Amino acid sequence: MIFRKIFSFYYTGFRSMTVGKNLWVIILIKLFVLFAILRLFFFHDFLNSKFTSENDKSNYVIEQLTK
Amino acid sequence: MEHIDFSLVDWSRAQFALTAMYHWLFVPLTLGLSFIVAFMETLYVRTGNPEWKRITKFWMTIFGINFAIGVATGIILEFEFGTNWSNYSWFVGDIFGAPLAIEGIMAFFLESTFIAVMFFGWNKVSKKFHLLSTWLVAFGSNLSALWILVANAWMQNPVGMKFNPDTARNEMVNFWEVLFSPVAINKFLHTISSGYVLASVFVIGVSAWYLLKNREHLFAKRSIIVAAVFGLVTSLFVVLTGDGSARNMAQHQPMKFAAMENLYVGQQNAPLVAIGILKENVKEAAHKKQDFRFMIEIPNMLSYMAFLDPNAYVPGIQDLVHGNPEHQILSYKEKSEKGKIAITSLAEYKNAKKTGNDSLANAALVKFEENYKYFGYGYYEGRELHELVPSVPTTFYSFRVMVGLGFHFMLLFFVVLVLTLKDKIAKNKWVLYTALWSIPLAYIASELGWVVAEVGRQPWVIQDILPTIAAVSQLQPTSVQITFWMFFLIFTALLIAEIKIMTKQIKKGPGEDAPSNESASANN
Ligand code: HEM
Numbered sequence: 001m002i003f004r005k006i007f008s009f010y011y012t013g014f015r016s017m018t019v020g021k022n023l024w025v026i027i028l029i030k031l032f033v034l035f036a037i038l039r040l041f042f043f044h045d046f047l048n049s050k051f052t053s054e055n056d057k058s059n060y061v062i063e064q065l066t067k
Numbered sequence: 068m069e070h071i072d073f074s075l076v077d078w079s080r081a082q083f084a085l086t087a088m089y090h091w092l093f094v095p096l097t098l099g100l101s102f103i104v105a106f107m108e109t110l111y112v113r114t115g116n117p118e119w120k121r122i123t124k125f126w127m128t129i130f131g132i133n134f135a136i137g138v139a140t141g142i143i144l145e146f147e148f149g150t151n152w153s154n155y156s157w158f159v160g161d162i163f164g165a166p167l168a169i170e171g172i173m174a175f176f177l178e179s180t181f182i183a184v185m186f187f188g189w190n191k192v193s194k195k196f197h198l199l200s201t202w203l204v205a206f207g208s209n210l211s212a213l214w215i216l217v218a219n220a221w222m223q224n225p226v227g228m229k230f231n232p233d234t235a236r237n238e239m240v241n242f243w244e245v246l247f248s249p250v251a252i253n254k255f256l257h258t259i260s261s262g263y264v265l266a267s268v269f270v271i272g273v274s275a276w277y278l279l280k281n282r283e284h285l286f287a288k289r290s291i292i293v294a295a296v297f298g299l300v301t302s303l304f305v306v307l308t309g310d311g312s313a314r315n316m317a318q319h320q321p322m323k324f325a326a327m328e329n330l331y332v333g334q335q336n337a338p339l340v341a342i343g344i345l346k347e348n349v350k351e352a353a354h355k356k357q358d359f360r361f362m363i364e365i366p367n368m369l370s371y372m373a374f375l376d377p378n379a380y381v382p383g384i385q386d387l388v389h390g391n392p393e394h395q396i397l398s399y400k401e402k403s404e405k406g407k408i409a410i411t412s413l414a415e416y417k418n419a420k421k422t423g424n425d426s427l428a429n430a431a432l433v434k435f436e437e438n439y440k441y442f443g444y445g446y447y448e449g450r451e452l453h454e455l456v457p458s459v460p461t462t463f464y465s466f467r468v469m470v471g472l473g474f475h476f477m478l479l480f481f482v483v484l485v486l487t488l489k490d491k492i493a494k495n496k497w498v499l500y501t502a503l504w505s506i507p508l509a510y511i512a513s514e515l516g517w518v519v520a521e522v523g524r525q526p527w528v529i530q531d532i533l534p535t536i537a538a539v540s541q542l543q544p545t546s547v548q549i550t551f552w553m554f555f556l557i558f559t560a561l562l563i564a565e566i567k568i569m570t571k572q573i574k575k576g577p578g579e580d581a582p583s584n585e586s587a588s589a590n591n
Contacts, residue, residue, distance in 0.1 A: 014187075023131065062413065
């Protein structure tokens, strides 16, 4: 079965890693910090968090640009 | 713009600069090392010599470390667009969002399949398929730099799009004009080829360290030969595309060009200052004029570099600020008045539309479109015009250090190549030390390239159309300050991890590659 082969390719690959293991830990921590902390708590999309409709967003930006 | 919170603009800029520069510490090595590894593996497949396999695997591991630590750091820049530069993000439209997302998905699939084959596939797939995967990783990682650089080039030279005053967004009119604008082509090629030069310097520097430690002679010499040849060839591209970038700049961003050259008063047959030290003396109330304490100049060269004509006129900062009717240059005051007309007619258009007054709306639209190309200058009406002049010393020195280092690297590639071919490299300690110390210099050159490009275009986010003061989101400066320091900590931690893991691996060396433990060491 092709899927089995692919699975075992990745599985044995990951298992026999040495430096790679530390790197995966770093990647996972990094992704967690980026998406679960920064994106969620600090980096809201400014316009999306204020307005729901596209029309409101463009009115707001035009107002900002022309005030 | 009655009230501008400069601390907000400054902190938002500082935050973007910090993240972009940190992100850029990881990118160029990925761009270049992927190709160097592909060349090494090609040599292995062609010759069947196991030493080439050992060399390939070692540099692949270094590539893997750099890739793992750098991957996804660029996503932060996208967070910042939406949060800190929301007016800009809206204004620029959907043109860049969708291709960037497609690029991201493509990169993900490419990376999860071919990078996996690259690291896990030794002895499991055929030699040829493994080699193909390595080449695909090299092309793929370079291609994933394409669209973000096209977007950056568009900001420096906004072509191929049209602003829609109803939505306040830009819409694509000509995709090919955006993709193939000379600014985009030069920027992409200069950026990737400068990454190749950096990676070549890196490989040579690390190999020099082994020779200084009297270790791994064959490995080091072979690595040096591949990197030096690659570095020499790609250096030529760096010079060609850098020269092309400078010419584009003279055409589309004359203020950046004048600042980079410390040219205050425009002239025909302008000389190029090859080396110079600036003297600062306040000559004008509006801005500071820097003369030279010392300089070496090449006659007519600046005119030639800018317009391929040694007699051409190159405008200076004062011509651009105060105007020069003889050369049909409008003053910034005139431009800012026109820009103000564009801004007020956009407001009039919007109001007229709201009240259903079509004839008024049409009249306002005509006025808006006539003056749109000066839109951004409108924010400076009645303000100090020196705000439109970028930092002269920063751009002047950054450019010269980048170019000077470019020639230093070329010489280094040439010298190490000749010495290695003559088998004399190991004895030339000072060449080896120079090679080793050139590693940080390559990073400095690369970062300074971005300083020239980005500090030089200030105050524009989109050239002539949108300045930073209009592009920024109205957030609390303290919240931007907090995230600035958070990024500083996160990136510094990543950088420390990168340096630690990499130096550990380098100290460990390429190791043995006996057939029995081949697959285990491949995954290092
Ligand atoms: C040797 C001759 C070189 C010339 C004539 C040159 C010229 C230029 C110019 C004019 C720019 C600004 C482009 C813009 O504002 O749009 C630039 C940017 C840049 N340069 Fe160079 N450069 C040279 C060497 C190097 C070297 C050796 C490196 C790094 C190893 C490098 C890395 C960069 C980078 C990363 C940028 C920013 C991206 C871009 O705008 O293209 N350059 N260069």
